[in-house]
Amino acid sequence: MTKALLRPLLLVGAVALVPAVTAGMAATDVQTYRELDQFMNVFERVRAEYVDKVDDKTLIKGAIDGMLASLDPHSSYLDARDFQNMKTQTDGEYGGLGLTVGMEDGAVKVQSPTEDSPAFRAGIKSGDYITHLDGNLIYGGTLDESVDKMRGAPGSKVRLTIVRPGRDKPFDVTLVREIVTVKPVKWEVRSRVGIININAFSRLTGDAVRSALVSIDKSVGGRPLGYVIDLRSNPGGLLDQSIEVADAFLDHGEIVSQRGREKADIERYYAKPGDLSHGLPIVVLVDSGSASAAEIVAGALQDQHRALVMGERSFGKGSVQTLLPLSEDTALRLTTARYFTPSGRSVQEGGIEPDILVPQLTDVDFKDRPRLREADLRRHLINEVKVDDKILEDDGKTDPRFAQTPDQLKKAGITDFQLDYAIRTVSRLTTPAATAALAARPTRTAAK
Incomplete structure (x- = not known):
């Protein structure tokens, strides 16, 4: 945090500007530090008094995710697994069903199927909701948990229950996992x-x-x-x-x-x-x-x-x-x-x-x-x-x-x-x- 704050100051290259900038930002900084103190108070209370013990890494990641989610749908924090998955998909090859999914009100929603993937061949469409995997309800869980359950060894099967707007009833689709190679x-x-x-x-x-x-x-x-x-x-x-x-x-x-x-x-x-x-x-x-x-x-x-x-x-x-x-x-x-x-x-x-x-x-x-x-x-x-x-x-x-x-x-x-x-x-x-x-x-x- 200190480096990020100092970098613009060093680029200015004029010491005389420092007092004016500091005076102009003082009120805002005080309020910001109060809010950060409040965040630390909540953090400490959760660590000490939550019904189950939660590790610090989980709490901090949750706070970061919440901050970025308050901005727009496309800003996000990529942990080690997310970062590797993104690089793999950018390179054009990854394992799974060939689905790009997101979370909406606790439900897993299909954003798009990858062409020539198991999901594409099965006719899964953008806007479909995935409610069950192998008969087990996934509503209310995290997106990472649902994605982990959809992954597996190539050749293994998974049954998805799909809710498609415009259809009266949900329907099941059984897919065989494979290595998905995206031919751009x-x-x-x-x-x-x-x-x-x-x-x-x-x-x-x-x-x-x-x-x-x-x-x-x-x-x-x-x-x-x-x-x-x-x-x-x-x-x-x-x-x-x-x-x-x-x-x-x-x-x-x-x-x-x-x-x-x-x-x-x-x-x-x-x-x-x-x-x-x-x-x-x-x-x-x-x-x-x-x-x-x-x-x-x-x-x-x-x-x-x-x-x-x-x-x-x-x-x-x-x-x-x-x-x-x-x-x-x-x-x-x-x-x-x-x-x-x-x-x-x-x-x-x-x-x-x-x-x-x-x-x-x-x-x-x-x-x-x-x-x-x-x-x-x-x-x-x-x-x-x-x-x-x-x-x-x-x-x-x-x-x-x-x-x-x-x-x-x-x-x-x-x-x-x-x-x-x-x-x-x-x-x-x-x-x-x-x-x-x-x-x-x-x-x-x-x-x-």
Whole structure:
């Protein structure tokens, strides 16, 4: 604590400033020390009089967790286990079921399943609640306890009881644990359209996207008709990787700006010359699970008129977390800035609004399943520009293009309606007139 207080003073470099700063801060410091004394009084009382003996480490960690939880949903303290888990997931491989989960009112809530994981293949969705593991109630426990119970030796089974909003009854899903390897990027070609599926923004994502673009060219023996960038259910990740990905599809212009506490604390990131996608038409797919780094990419390509954004409104996480190491095996993940798209829009709460709203008609639960977004989280950062969900997501009419039922689409051989619609849209955008119209779209500006 002493070092943290001294560091700004040493940077000032003028001894004459010390008395003025001290006098101005004196009243605040006195009140702060009184509050710290109160904290120590509570700490000592709990140590001495709580019904069960509790070790000091548990009490202190609980106090730290409580302090950070009072700020926003994304700031947290990482102990040795949490720190190692985060580094492992960032590197792209970890053991378990392939679920990103959080705690809400004592219940374990699914934030997103990892593609090609046991949870993903079983159809577990964002917004599901896990109430039991192997028939044992986990409600009311800690998140760490629930995560520990879901882990186990690869090949072993665990039965999850799921409560899904929109369904009348809970249902059970039995999963087989395995080593989950997150492939940040997968690609394929359909109807001469390159599809780049970005599942996460780990340390290798930028390289993988550039490699995918080269591989698609080789696969079609020249240039494809265009690209679909699939960012659905992508929970985000590393900021630098989102910048690299956006840069691969841009030749110039701003990608994102990062703004801290002070007005002058602004950092801007720009695209380098060279569009690896050859200026071809692009459709970006997003949904309510597209968050953070995924929204940076979608917002940059949308604002720079480089792509059409299609699907559902995205999650709406417009904040930047900085990892601040505290020791060799602990760290503080702290929200230090907000990010803004090139036009100055903040996606916080509101998310990225698609240019074309396309429902996922092949998902039988699509209409009834509530969407979990940033605005639903407790103590989320407030955006001064409010977004009316009903205006964005329900115009009161049934679009005739989207009147097909899941059974009809299945008979037609369509297993992913949003992706199929995106591919057909790219094909229509390959005409010179369509390309010119795309470039001439009105510039998006931030609401004042």
